[in-house]
Amino acid sequence: xxxxxxERLVGLVLTLLVGSFLIYGAMYLAPGTPAAVxxxxxxxxxxxxxxxxxxxxxxxxxxxxxxxxxxxxxxxLGRSFVYREPVTLLLSGRVMNTVFLVVFAALLIxxxxxxxxxxxxxxxxxxxxxxAGMSVGLAVPSFVAAIVLISVFAVxxxxxxxxxxxxxxxxxxxxxxxxxxxxxxxxxxxxxQLTKAAVREELAKDQxxxxxxxxxxxxxxxxxxxLRNALIPITTVSGITVAGLIAGDVVVEQAFGINGLGSFLVxxxxxxxxxxxxxxxxILVTAFVxxxxxVDVGNRFLDPRLREPVV
Amino acid sequence: xxxxxxDHLSLDLPVDREPRRIIHDxxxxxDDGEAVGLVGESGAGKSxxxxxxxxxxxxxxxxxxxxxxxxxxxxxxDRRLLATYRSRDVAMIFQDPKSHINPVRTVxxxxxxxxxxxxxxxxxxxxxxxxxxxxxxxxxxxxxxRQYPHELSGGMLQRVMIAAALxxxxxxxxxxxxxxxxxxxxxxxxxxxxxVQRRNRGLAMLFVTHDLELAASVCDRIAxxxxxxxxxxxxxxxxxxxVLHPYTAGLLASRPRVTSRTARLxxxxxRPQAAYELGEGCPFLSRCPYAxxxxxxxxxxxxxxxxxxxxxxxxxxxxxxLTDGRAADRPGVHA
Numbered sequence: 340x341x342x343x344x345x346e347r348l349v350g351l352v353l354t355l356l357v358g359s360f361l362i363y364g365a366m367y368l369a370p371g372t373p374a375a376v377x378x379x380x381x382x383x384x385x386x387x388x389x390x391x392x393x394x395x396x397x398x399x400x401x402x403x404x405x406x407x408x409x410x411x412x413x414x415x416l417g418r419s420f421v422y423r424e425p426v427t428l429l430l431s432g433r434v435m436n437t438v439f440l441v442v443f444a445a446l447l448i449x450x451x452x453x454x455x456x457x458x459x460x461x462x463x464x465x466x467x468x469x470x471a472g473m474s475v476g477l478a479v480p481s482f483v484a485a486i487v488l489i490s491v492f493a494v495x496x497x498x499x500x501x502x503x504x505x506x507x508x509x510x511x512x513x514x515x516x517x518x519x520x521x522x523x524x525x526x527x528x529x530x531x532q533l534t535k536a537a538v539r540e541e542l543a544k545d546q547x548x549x550x551x552x553x554x555x556x557x558x559x560x561x562x563x564x565x566l567r568n569a570l571i572p573i574t575t576v577s578g579i580t581v582a583g584l585i586a587g588d589v590v591v592e593q594a595f596g597i598n599g600l601g602s603f604l605v606x607x608x609x610x611x612x613x614x615x616x617x618x619x620x621x622i623l624v625t626a627f628v629x630x631x632x633x634v635d636v637g638n639r640f641l642d643p644r645l646r647e648p649v650v
Numbered sequence: 651x652x653x654x655x656x657d658h659l660s661l662d663l664p665v666d667r668e669p670r671r672i673i674h675d676x677x678x679x680x681d682d683g684e685a686v687g688l689v690g691e692s693g694a695g696k697s698x699x700x701x702x703x704x705x706x707x708x709x710x711x712x713x714x715x716x717x718x719x720x721x722x723x724x725x726x727x728d729r730r731l732l733a734t735y736r737s738r739d740v741a742m743i744f745q746d747p748k749s750h751i752n753p754v755r756t757v758x759x760x761x762x763x764x765x766x767x768x769x770x771x772x773x774x775x776x777x778x779x780x781x782x783x784x785x786x787x788x789x790x791x792x793x794x795x796r797q798y799p800h801e802l803s804g805g806m807l808q809r810v811m812i813a814a815a816l817x818x819x820x821x822x823x824x825x826x827x828x829x830x831x832x833x834x835x836x837x838x839x840x841x842x843x844x845x846v847q848r849r850n851r852g853l854a855m856l857f858v859t860h861d862l863e864l865a866a867s868v869c870d871r872i873a874x875x876x877x878x879x880x881x882x883x884x885x886x887x888x889x890x891x892x893v894l895h896p897y898t899a900g901l902l903a904s905r906p907r908v909t910s911r912t913a914r915l916x917x918x919x920x921r922p923q924a925a926y927e928l929g930e931g932c933p934f935l936s937r938c939p940y941a942x943x944x945x946x947x948x949x950x951x952x953x954x955x956x957x958x959x960x961x962x963x964x965x966x967x968x969x970x971x972l973t974d975g976r977a978a979d980r981p982g983v984h985a
Contacts, residue, residue: 549744555764567752567755568754
């Protein structure tokens, strides 16, 4: 087990290294130079030249990448050209909003998806209704869900605020409910469909027949011999789901005017604020890689066949 | 005393919404402590018959007739009675332990599950199953209990399944081809454990197999099924010298002999019929070398002939000339 954990950790670091290189390289290849952005539209070539020098843009690519990486490893994500402030400072207020939103949505997806999927697989009539609902949910993009939720629950019913972020845990919860639902909806439907398929598959397996032949209560047959086994594919897909959440977060933060990483990323891209874009992209990639690593290790706990034999 | 009565059991399963007959009118009794071998080719309905005894059938199955265990109708039991019946009176040993024991739970969890479910304390249940594992020849028991099914060999896992079945102290064992999925060398070992434990405890057993010789060696009586019909029920001891049905004789003849070398194994001509394909006459009609006109028009009932029961119009005539070697010499059974 320890060997596996070490292997995973090394793999994780390598993935992040490759990821950081791609992020840095992509910004390097993007059209428009930071110097032009900083100098504004009417700068002379000598002004541009001095700015390039100031920003070390004349250095070779690998030297600049190394400088950046060295900074990142020391907790310095660079300076924003636009705000003329360290990126870490710009992010610190925004990170928690995004974390709150994504964790809220992930909890909705996992609990809602598993419960709905289980009901869809086990109950005949209710299952048809839930399956139809999930098919619709799967097809609704998060920005459409956001607009519908705002107009119904914020504008008409006034149950939830339409925009901005709240204070305190419950204030946040209140403000984040609609965004989290908008973000979670299609992934919840996806997880539900997957759970339904996994549960159906396990229901047909031999271990269920054995449990039934021994007079085990149906409730226990489902928890011990169906859901327990179905958790393996469900967990794997949950990892992929988080990737979708991180991408979808950008859209939902824009729609609800949440001051988080997603909306900051959109602004930074528009303003060619290279350091900020690189920093946010690096955080998102890190979150994705870490979550997938956790899922991978988690699966080893769920499925004894993946573990090393106990000698 | 009669423990189990299978009374005119019939079973239909829908295929493309059309009901298809799987079992035709099977009637069979089992006494307390008696072992009966249910023998036949794949698809003869023997496995379905054993599952009907524990009501482990597809939801859309239509069942006719009745199954009576110790005076109570199994088919009429409500959910609670059925759960009690399954957890105390009968225990089933399945063909493939690798898939019939949940692969993600430990061997120990599997063994004690049924006992804990009916209210035993964990510690007591563990003591019971540990002792049983010892009697079926498993060593290092505390270690085995913590292992997962994939860490045990097939033969060991099947002995775990046998121990789990014995743990609930049932009165009837249902063994559905318990050694078919195992290596030939472990088959004999597992079968010996099952046989010894059953005899020591005086348990009744319905032993489903396609191996007539094996059934004859561990059972008191043999019931032969063909195309969903019971064709012969006889004492296991008479299988070699007083077989009455041409199909049973064909099964015996098509087994390889260790004592004599034959150029080619005798086979029963034609292919096995499915229960739903049968016409008016005898189920074995198309493959029988002794068929007469009456066999085409009237299906033979299971009737008493000597000490056996047999479903054949010509049982009396053929009596004595079907046995083993001699049957193979008759025209129509190709050697």
